[in-house]
Amino acid sequence: MKDATTTTQLDVEAIKQDFPLLSKGFHGESIVYLDSAASSQRPTCVIDTMSGYYNYSHANVHRGVYKLAEEADRLYENARMAAGRFIGAPDPAREIVFTKNATEAINLIAYSWGMHRLHEGDVVVVTEIDHHANLVPWIMLHEARGVELRVIPMRDDYLLDLDNLEETVDGAKLVACTLMSNVLGTIPPFRKIADAAHNAGAIVVADGAQLVPHAHVDVQELGCDFLAFSGHKMLGPTGIGVLWGKADLLDSMPPFMGGGGMILDVKFEGIVPAEIPTRFEAGTPPIAEAVGLTAAIEYLDKIGMDNIIRHDTELTAYTIESLKETFGGDITIMGPDTTENRGGVISLALKDIHPHDLAQVLDESNVCIRAGHHCAKPLMRRLGTSATARASFYLYNDTSDTDRLIEALAKAASIFG
C-alpha cells in the first residue's frame, strides 16, 4: 500500500449515484448496506456492460471463426488480462484461470495440485482465522489422503500468533492463509508467512476474497504461489472467480474438471490436456461475468485502490470510536483494536443480545448487517460463540451509514434492555 498522503478522499455521495439501490433505495426506502464482506453491490456500468455484451456481442468462446465469436473471444481474453494486471500477475495470459468463485479456485488447487502432490503424512498449514473456503478443501485432503493439518493459532488480540511460525511450517508442503479475515478484519503479515513457508520448501496459497476488492494487492509483493478471489465481492457479477497461479506451477498440474475446452485431443484411450490456463476451464466459461468483471476492475481502478483502503480504514476507525463512545462497556468488538493491518469489517456484540435478534431489529431500520458464523466455524469456536453480528464497509459507505447503524443498535439495546 502506498503512503496515505498520496491518496484522495472518496466522493461517496457521487459514488452512491452509481448504485441505484443506494441512491434510490430498497422498495423506495433508503437503505444502509453494511454487508459487502458477504457480497458487494455493483455499479450501473457493470450491469450495462454485461447487458451490452449479451445484446450485441455474445457467442461462445474458443469455438467460432465468425466475427461475432472473435469479438466474444477478445472480450473474454481482455478480462483475463484485466484481472491479471489488477493483481500484478507477470504473465496474465497464462496465469489467470476463471472459476465460479474464490471457493472453486481454492478447490482447484486442492484437487489438481493437492490430490496429486500430497500423500499420507504430508503437512498442510492453515490458520485459525480463515473461513471455510480456505479450510474445508484442506480438511477434505486430510480426510481423503491422510494429510497432516497444522494450524497457525489466533492470539487474544485477534492477530495471528506467529511465535512458532518456523516450527509450524517446518516440513510443510503447502501453507494456506487469508489476506484478510472476513470476521475480524485482521490483515495478517502475509509476506512474513510466505517467506517462512518458502524457506521450508512449501508453496503458498493466498485467499484474497476479502482484501483484493479493497486494497492494492500485488502477487509479486505478496510472495504467494496462488491467489484466489471472487468477482461479486469487488463490484463484479456473481458466478465468476479468479485463480492466479505461477505459470510453472499451473503447467505442472493435471486438469481439475474434464470436458470441452480443456483438451487438445480426445481418444477413448485417453486425453491430451490443453495448455494453461484453458486446461482448467472445462465447458463454457462465465463469459458475460468476465466482461462484467472487466468493467468492475475499470471502475475500481478509476477510484483507486489506495483511496479505497484508506476510506475503509478511516470509516472503520470512526465506527469503532462511535460504538465505544455510545455503548461503552456494553459493546464488544471482535477484531484488532487498531486501524493498522485491519480492514473494514467489524464483528460486534451488544450486551448479550443474540446476533440474530440484533440483525432483525437493525433490519427494521433498513440497516443490513450479517448475523451468523460467517462460514468460519473453527474461528467461532475460538471466539467462544456460535455467531457474531458483522458490519462491513465498502467505497459506497460513509459516516451517515455508521450513524444509522448506531441509532438502530440503540433501539435494539432498548428492546432487549
Add this chain to the structure above:
Amino acid sequence: MSTSGLEDLYREIILDHYRNPRNRGSMDVPPSQRIEAYNPLCGDEVVVYLLENNGVLEDIKIEGQGCSISQSSASLMSAAVKGKTTEEARKIISDFKKLMSIHESRMEDTKDIDSGNANNSVDSDDTAADGINENEIGSADDAQMDVDLDAMGELAALQGVVRFPVRIKCAILAWNALAEGLDEIEVSADHPGTSK
C-alpha cells in the same frame, strides 16, 4: 396484527421467557428422553428432556442457546406441555404448527434441516435464507384463523413470528425436538392405543 412487525415479534411475553426461561435444566437419561435440535444456519441449539409416565409428560427440561425466538419458544413450549398427556401434547404441536402457518409437509422439510441432514445450504453464510419463502406461507392468515388463539394461552404471543419467515425456523426448533421425543416414546413404550 399491530402495525409494527417488530413489536409484534418481540412481545413482552417472549422477552420474559427469553430472560427467565421456564423448566431450564436437564434430567437423567434414562428414565428421560433426550432430544437435540440444531439449526446449523444460525447456531441455535435446543435440547429437550422428556419424562413420560403412563402417557403423561410428567416433566420436561430445556437446555440450549440461541436467539430470543428459539429460546423463548422452547420455554413457552415446556410450560404448555408439562403435565399434559402425549395426545394433548400432539394436539398442541399441531396447533402451534398452524400458528406458524406450516403445513405438515413444511414441518417435515424443516425437520431435515434441524437434524443436520439437509443437503442444501447447510453451510450458507446466510442466517436462514433458504427454505420457507413468502409464497409458501401465502396462506398464513388462513391457516392462523383455524387456530383458537385464546385456547393457546401464552403461546399465542409467538404468532408475530409468521411475519418474519426466516425466524419461523427459530420458533419451531424446540417443537421439532418435542415431536421427535414423542415419536420415540411411542415406539419404546409400545402403547397399543397410540397407533393411528
